[in-house]
Each structure stands twice: as structure tokens, then as C-alpha cells.
Amino acid sequence: MADAAPPPAGAVHAPLRHDSAEGHVAGTARYTDDVPETATTQHLAFGLAGCGHARIVNIDLSRVRAAPLVTGVYTARDIPGINDVSPVAGDDRLLAEDEILYPGQPLFIVAAMTRDAARAAARLAVVETGPLPAIVTIADARAAGSVIEPAQRMARGDAAAAIANAPRRLSGRVSVGGQEHFYLEGQIALATPGDDGSMHVLSSTQHPSEVQHLVAKVLGLPDARVTVEVRRMGGAFGGKETQAAAVAAAAALVAQRTGHPAKLRLDRDDDMAMTGKRHDFEIGYEAGFDEEGRIAGIRFDLASRCGATADLSPAINDRAMFHADNCYFYPAVEIVSHRLKTHTVSNTAFRGFGGPQGMLGAERVMDDIAAHLGRDPLDVRRANLYGPGRDVTPYHMTVADNVAPDLIAELAAGARYAERREAAAAFNAAHNILKKGLALSPVKFGISFTTTHLNQAGALVHVYTDGSVHLNHGGTEMGQGLMVKVAQVVADVFGVAVEHVGISATRTDKVPNTSATAASSGADLNGMAAFRAADAIRARLAEFAAGRFGGAAQAVRFTRDGVEAGGERIPFAELCRMAYLARVPLSATGFYATPGIEYDRASHSGRPFLYFAYGAALSEVVIDTLTGEHRVLAVDILHDAGRSLNPAIDLGQVEGGFIQGMGWLTTEELVYGPEGQMLTHAPSTYKIPTAGDRPRRMEIRLWDRGRNAEPTIHRSKAVGEPPLMLAISVFSALTDAVMAAAPGRGLPALDAPATPERILAAIAELRGRALA
Structure with missing residues (x-):
């Protein structure tokens, strides 16, 4: 399937618009609140x-x-x-x-x-x-020993010995705040x-x-x-x-x-007060490395505020551990994760599911090492990338599909990283108040539910006698374009236009026992399940056509111009009518379970992911050292979506994910009262990015060479969550700009979100240090 001839125009790999795009714009797309109500x-x-x-x-x-x-x-x-x-x-x-x-x-x-x-x-x-007594903060919970489950440890090698024997050593910490989902429909x-x-x-x-x-x-x-x-x-x-x-x-x-x-x-204020957020984290680290910045050993201590109940916190914190390496090989590593119970609303799933917090820790270490050595941060990142002979993760999975070095090289060259870094240094030398910062950071994000049994999906496909197709599957549509992608897969199977595939609401009485549309796996799982259902019907139609018109069933071709069999070309609708009269079943279910994955949580080892999605982003920012305000001036992104099922949808996901990640790290600040009350529970006090916060220049490309090495649906890659973490480049660029306000004093103590207050405080603290 994955390596077949190119599909008909308008099927998979085509940049088709969202199936509800017109309805979204016109206000005619029906949501739950639009359903007519009875008088009672x-x-x-x-x-x-x-x-x-x-x-x-x-x-x-x-x-x-x-x-x-x-x-x-x-x-x-x-x-x-x-x-x-x-x-x-x-x-x-x-x-x-x-x-x-x-x-x-x-x-x-x-x-x-x-x-x-x-x-x-x-x-x-x-x-x-x-x-x-109310336990509200991470510090409160640590002091009280309040946890939702015992601390978890992931390790490979002797990290303590490797750090102690390394030529250079450093330690540090960074705090990263939570995030409100702020969906438009409550x-x-x-x-x-x-x-x-x-x-x-x-x-x-x-x-x-x-x-x-x-x-x-x-x-x-x-x-x-x-x-x-x-x-x-x-x-x-x-x-x-x-x-x-x-x-x-x-x-x-x-x-x-x-x-x-x-x-x-729910009223918006009530919604924000009573529903969970992204977990806020405190991340401590200790690393040993050489003069090139290459890490010999590293230890992370991750602590998160989980809230009053468990919700999905165990799995979320596990994923933070999985992504504390990001794209980097650690010869010896120890990651300890503390899941802290507090008397605040329970935190929950959020795009990236713990991965962004773990990844931010990895990138902070790279920036710290670069500042410590006085080296370009990109050189330090490249020195630590996974590569041949350096390809085993902290959870003992071999990274077999590593394209990060190629992606980074292509982006750095195409976006003129070296030239722009020199230009930023020249700008900073000429300006006392405004300071620019630049950072290029990569992303490696594991795709699959880390709870193995969730990696399954079902679908139901009907073909009617007029050639129209009804599609139902267990995935849900939240604006990300899942429905049109799966419809493209089904249309391709039958060689028909996507408009001939009717997309119906997800219902538990049509496809039972489905997993959540989460973990970026919606298209992977449901696309393959729908393919299998449609393929079963196509096989029946091919066998019928071969029997009626001659030739082998394997030779029957379904094209946009009709079905070709035994030298004849029959319109798809006509073949469906003929098959119905011959009592050929035109309905099928499909099921898919992700192969080749297994994970032992007790030892935190195994292969939890089918593959990795990769990307890289270069962000350029400017800060005002008098007010702490900043602006993201330019962003260049190169993202690997494999052989994209729908490039238009995927480009939109990359842009939206990046902006949402940028908001998490810069403006979206959750503030709790002394008893755990949510004080930022409305748009008046909680600031998500607006259209005006989008960088004026934002260049996004899907990697031309992208192709999934694993047999996913049409060799595509997931694209829902990974782009959010590209925004870590903004946080690193802000760190770089703050360093420019007081050169030679090391890495600033900047936490996320990097609000104006935090940027000002970081500048003041940095200027108060002695020169390194």
C-alpha cells in the first residue's frame, strides 16, 4: 500500500482544505450548542x-x-x-x-x-x-512528601561516575509553568x-x-x-x-x-477554575561534559504539580522522562521523576503530554553548556545529537530513524543561521536598550501511546449502490483535519474523489472501544483502520469484476476514470450496482493495532514508540531591557511529516502548534491563590497569543525528503503535537537576548513563561553577577 503508484489527483498527499472549512467561516458548522433544544x-x-x-x-x-x-x-x-x-x-x-x-x-x-x-x-x-491543611505548590508537596505515586527512575549507565570524571561539570534548574487549554468551544x-x-x-x-x-x-x-x-x-x-x-x-x-x-x-470562568491544565514542572539537572560541549553523563530531577487526583499524571510524567533526551545522546543518564499531589485542580493531558516539559529541560542544558564554554549553542547541540554508535535512548530503545542532523543542517543553511547570528551580535553592540537573540532547536517526538493497549483503532465503511461512500471511525475531529485525512485515504482506495466520501459523526454504537484521539496518533490509527475496511470492500469488488469481465482480481485497477478489468472500464457506481445485484457485501469493518511496540514500566525500558517525528525551528527575538517586553521577529521551521497525507492541513498544524507553544513559554501564566484558587480564570487575566503576536516573518516548510521508515498509512508521520515543541527555540532565543544585556556573566536565571517581569528580573540578576 505505502509504495504503490501515485494516487489519483485529489486523494492522499493532496493539499485539500478542511472538510468543515466553509462551515467554520460561515458559522454553519454544527457544534453541540447548535443542536435545537426541546421545550423541556x-x-x-x-x-x-x-x-x-x-x-x-x-x-x-x-x-x-x-x-x-x-x-x-x-x-x-x-x-x-x-x-x-x-x-x-x-x-x-x-x-x-x-x-x-x-x-x-x-x-x-x-x-x-x-x-x-x-x-x-x-x-x-x-x-x-x-x-x-492545603498543599498548593511543588515546594509544599515536596516538604510534605505528598505524591500520587512513588518517584520513578529511568537510567542507563553510571551517570554519577560519568559526571564526576568529566572534564567540565555544571548544575542548574529551570521552572516551567502550566497552561490553560483555552479551547474556543468550552x-x-x-x-x-x-x-x-x-x-x-x-x-x-x-x-x-x-x-x-x-x-x-x-x-x-x-x-x-x-x-x-x-x-x-x-x-x-x-x-x-x-x-x-x-x-x-x-x-x-x-x-x-x-x-x-x-x-x-460551562461558563468560561467555571471551565477554567474546575478543569485541568498542563502540568507545571521544576527541573533540576547536573551534567558532565568535555571542551566541545559533548555530554559524558547527566542527571535530571523532574518534579510536577499533579493536583488533587491522579487523572493521567503517571503517563504524562512518564512521557516527560521519555523526552528529557530530545535529540541528544547521553552516554550515561539518570532521570528521576516526582509526581506531586496538591490541593489544586488536577492537571491533565495537554498537547505534547509531558513531552514539552522534558524537552525544555534538555534544551536548557544545551544552552547552559554553551554559555559555560562560550560556544555557539547550535555547535553544542550538534555535538550531542544521536548518531551512529550513539543511538540508544535512556529507556533502551534504539533510534533507527534519526534525521535530525540532516534537518538541522538544511534549516541552518537555508535560513542563514550563521549570517543572522553575526547580524544579531552587531545589532546588540550598537544598541543599549534593545537586544536581539537567536536560537535554533530541534525536536524528536515519539509517536504512539506509551500505554501500549491504547494503540488500536476501528473503522466502518459502507459503499452504496450509487458509488457514494460512508465513513465512520473512532477518531474525533477537533479542528485538526483528521476527518478529511481519513476520507482521503478511503477515497484513494476506491479511486474516487474525496467529495464522494461522506464523513459521519463519531459514535460509540458504530465503532466500539476506541482510544482517545490523542498522542498525535489519530491519522496513524484511524487512517489505517479505515484503509483496511475500504480495502476489504475493494478486494470483493475486484474479485467480482474479474469474474464478470475477465482477468485476475489482482489486475483490477480503481482509477478516477473508472474501474479497469478485463479490458473494460466500468464507472465505479455502475460496478457497485452490479455487485449489489450479485449479492456482494459492500460494508466492512477495519481494525488496526500498532505493531512492534512494547514497554515495561517497572524497569522503564522497551520500545514504547513506533517511530519518531522530527523538526527544527530557528527563532529570532528582540527584548526591551527597560520594560522586559519582547517580540518574536522571525521564525523559520522545517518539519518532517513523512509523506504528508495532506500538506495544507499539516502546515496549519505546524503553525498552530508553534504559536500555542510560544504562548505557553512567553505569555500564558497561571497564578494560584494561597488555598489553590485559580486567580487567572478569564481572558482578562490570562493571555493567550493573538494574531498580533504571530511573527511578521514566519517561513514553514515540510521536509521534502520526509518519508516514514515504518509502514504507517502511506508512509506519513504524525503532526499534531511535535510542532508545539519547536517553540522552545523562542525561549532559548529570549535567553540569548537576556545574555546580550550582560555579556560574560553566564546563563540567566530565566524561567517560563518568560513574561516581562521575569525577563526584567533575569536581566537584573545577571547584571548583578561578577564576570565569569
Whole structure:
């Protein structure tokens, strides 16, 4: 399949627009909130805890029940099944029972005839609590020994001895903040009861099967009695992998109790207060290296704030360990990861899933070594790249597809890295207030779920007698273009235009037991499952055509001009009609499980990834040393998408991922109060990048030589998450610019996000040091 003749124009590898592009622009693309409501639809709101960690003494809901238009109030006592909406650990309550674990935790549900009435009533509860000690920060949790699981260790060789015996040594630390998903469409669900006790839930979720299981658990129903449907989401970025379950379960609970549809759409402030974020990290490191900057041994200490419950923190922190090497070979390495439990909202999946935090640590080490030696940071990076005889990761997987050296060389030459670095130095020598910085950093990101059993997908394909095709699979569309990519795969199988493939909503009653659309694996998994379903139908049609028109089934060709068999050319629709009359089945399911991966978590060793996605970015910035403000002036990106299924979609993903990563590292600052309250819970206090923050010059190319060495769907590579980490080049460039404000004093103590306050503080601290 992967090495077949070039596909018909308009199928795979073509830069087709997003299937919902016109609907997005015109406002006609239907989301959950656009579905018409019945007159009896119940509108819901959560009553949230306003305090931090506390014992619940009493909740007086009399004023809530008496509020205008309120039809009901529901607490944990009204749950017929199990009060749990956690993905794994069984520790996430839909509604608090005896204890409040964090500010913003749901305590009860209000149902009313309007959304505004429900929200207003939810604020009328009188909650009596007994305060309990609150562990809020990483430092608090370390001091208290508060963890969600024991510390994990990944190692190869004797790192301590290698560091001690190295010609040069250094140690340092960097803090990196969390990040709010800030999807345009907030968390929402609409539950409609069936007349047989079943439940249908429209949910804005990346994981319909998990929502199905958890709704069934809360309602006390078998999974088969609950159907979850998703046509599209208005963004997700990992924030709707586990966080959608509570909203869906609340809507389903009220729908079951009342017999009427129930809808819950979170207010933006409530959404930000009660849903998880990207994990904030504190990263410590110690490295031994030679005069060229080549590392002999390295140790990392990673500590993250996980929040009040486990959520997906074990796997997220594991991935931070997996990516603490980025593109670099460590001859001897030890990585210790601390997963800290705090009385704050539980952090969760976010684009990159821990990988960005681990990778930022690796890049900080490269910058530190370069500053220590007075060398160009790119030279230090190149000296440490994986290569022949230096190709085993800290988790004992061999890097067999390393293209980072070639990518870096091509980008550095094409973007004139050396020339622009000299120009930045000349600018800095001539300017006292404005200082420029430049950095080129690579990305190596492992593709596959590190929880091995999640690497599976299913699909359902129908072909109708007029030649039109119906496609359904377990992946979800959140704006990333998954649906059009998979439709291209199916269209290619039959040699028809993509417009002939109808894309239907993801439903748990069509394709069961699916994994989340996450880990950048949506196209890999669902594309291959859909290919197998379509290929099964094509094989039947080919056999039928050969029998009818002569020749071998293997010789039958499906082209844009028709199906060629035995010297005849038959329109695809006509062949489908003929096959139907001959009682040939025109429907098939497809299933795909990623091959060749295995991982032993106890020893943190194995092959957790099928392959790696690579990229590199060169970022140029300027800072104002009087205000701390900065601007990203120019960005050049070269990214490896393999043989891209859809270059237009992939280029959009690279650009969007980079800008989101840039926001994480520069402007998006989460601030917590002393009890763990989220203080930055609205656009007025939390600043995502805007169109004005996009660099004026931004050159993005997909690598022409890209081709997946593994037999993925049409030799493509995943592109959802890896580009976000290209934005680490912006943080390194800001570090470089701060160094230019006080040359010769080493690496500045700059943490992320690099807000104006932090840049000013880093400049002041650096200027206060003695010359190295």
C-alpha cells in the first residue's frame, strides 16, 4: 500500500482544505450548542467549592431550590451508580461527598429552565466547611512528601561516575509553568434519555468510549445502553480527553432523573477554575561534559504539580522522562521523576503530554553548556545529537530513524543561521536598550501511546449502490483535519474523489472501544483502520469484476476514470450496482493495532514508540531591557511529516502548534491563590497569543525528503503535537537576548513563561553577577 503508484489527483498527499472549512467561516458548522433544544430541555450548572481543602460540614441548598425557574438540585446522594469520573485511578468524584479537595470542585448540580437561571441559582448555596491543611505548590508537596505515586527512575549507565570524571561539570534548574487549554468551544454535553432507559449523549470529547463507560458507571447502566456522539469540537488540545466526562455524566444524570433532555455548558470562568491544565514542572539537572560541549553523563530531577487526583499524571510524567533526551545522546543518564499531589485542580493531558516539559529541560542544558564554554549553542547541540554508535535512548530503545542532523543542517543553511547570528551580535553592540537573540532547536517526538493497549483503532465503511461512500471511525475531529485525512485515504482506495466520501459523526454504537484521539496518533490509527475496511470492500469488488469481465482480481485497477478489468472500464457506481445485484457485501469493518511496540514500566525500558517525528525551528527575538517586553521577529521551521497525507492541513498544524507553544513559554501564566484558587480564570487575566503576536516573518516548510521508515498509512508521520515543541527555540532565543544585556556573566536565571517581569528580573540578576 505505502509504495504503490501515485494516487489519483485529489486523494492522499493532496493539499485539500478542511472538510468543515466553509462551515467554520460561515458559522454553519454544527457544534453541540447548535443542536435545537426541546421545550423541556433542562439547563444545568455546577455549584462549585469556593474554598480550598476542607471537610464538608453542611450544604444548605434551600435558596438554590427556591430560585426562579429551578426545577431540581442534585447531589452525590442522587447518583444511582458509582460516583466516579476518573480515567484510571477511581479517585475523581463527579460530586464531592465529605471532603473538598480543591477550589472549584463540583459540589452539586442545578437544573433550571434557562442556562442563566441555573448559573445564578448555583451561587446561592450556603456551604459550611472545616478547613484542612492545603498543599498548593511543588515546594509544599515536596516538604510534605505528598505524591500520587512513588518517584520513578529511568537510567542507563553510571551517570554519577560519568559526571564526576568529566572534564567540565555544571548544575542548574529551570521552572516551567502550566497552561490553560483555552479551547474556543468550552466543555459541553447534551444528554437525551431513550424510551427504553438508554441514554444518548452529545459530548465535546476526544474520548467518546471513555465518556460512554463513565456515564454508564454513574448511571448504573451497561455500556451498551449509552451512546456517545461527537461530530466536531471547537478545539481541545488534550483538555477534552478526560475532562469532558464530568460534564457528560452530569447531563446524563439529570436526563435520567427527569426523563427530559439535559444540557450543561460551562461558563468560561467555571471551565477554567474546575478543569485541568498542563502540568507545571521544576527541573533540576547536573551534567558532565568535555571542551566541545559533548555530554559524558547527566542527571535530571523532574518534579510536577499533579493536583488533587491522579487523572493521567503517571503517563504524562512518564512521557516527560521519555523526552528529557530530545535529540541528544547521553552516554550515561539518570532521570528521576516526582509526581506531586496538591490541593489544586488536577492537571491533565495537554498537547505534547509531558513531552514539552522534558524537552525544555534538555534544551536548557544545551544552552547552559554553551554559555559555560562560550560556544555557539547550535555547535553544542550538534555535538550531542544521536548518531551512529550513539543511538540508544535512556529507556533502551534504539533510534533507527534519526534525521535530525540532516534537518538541522538544511534549516541552518537555508535560513542563514550563521549570517543572522553575526547580524544579531552587531545589532546588540550598537544598541543599549534593545537586544536581539537567536536560537535554533530541534525536536524528536515519539509517536504512539506509551500505554501500549491504547494503540488500536476501528473503522466502518459502507459503499452504496450509487458509488457514494460512508465513513465512520473512532477518531474525533477537533479542528485538526483528521476527518478529511481519513476520507482521503478511503477515497484513494476506491479511486474516487474525496467529495464522494461522506464523513459521519463519531459514535460509540458504530465503532466500539476506541482510544482517545490523542498522542498525535489519530491519522496513524484511524487512517489505517479505515484503509483496511475500504480495502476489504475493494478486494470483493475486484474479485467480482474479474469474474464478470475477465482477468485476475489482482489486475483490477480503481482509477478516477473508472474501474479497469478485463479490458473494460466500468464507472465505479455502475460496478457497485452490479455487485449489489450479485449479492456482494459492500460494508466492512477495519481494525488496526500498532505493531512492534512494547514497554515495561517497572524497569522503564522497551520500545514504547513506533517511530519518531522530527523538526527544527530557528527563532529570532528582540527584548526591551527597560520594560522586559519582547517580540518574536522571525521564525523559520522545517518539519518532517513523512509523506504528508495532506500538506495544507499539516502546515496549519505546524503553525498552530508553534504559536500555542510560544504562548505557553512567553505569555500564558497561571497564578494560584494561597488555598489553590485559580486567580487567572478569564481572558482578562490570562493571555493567550493573538494574531498580533504571530511573527511578521514566519517561513514553514515540510521536509521534502520526509518519508516514514515504518509502514504507517502511506508512509506519513504524525503532526499534531511535535510542532508545539519547536517553540522552545523562542525561549532559548529570549535567553540569548537576556545574555546580550550582560555579556560574560553566564546563563540567566530565566524561567517560563518568560513574561516581562521575569525577563526584567533575569536581566537584573545577571547584571548583578561578577564576570565569569
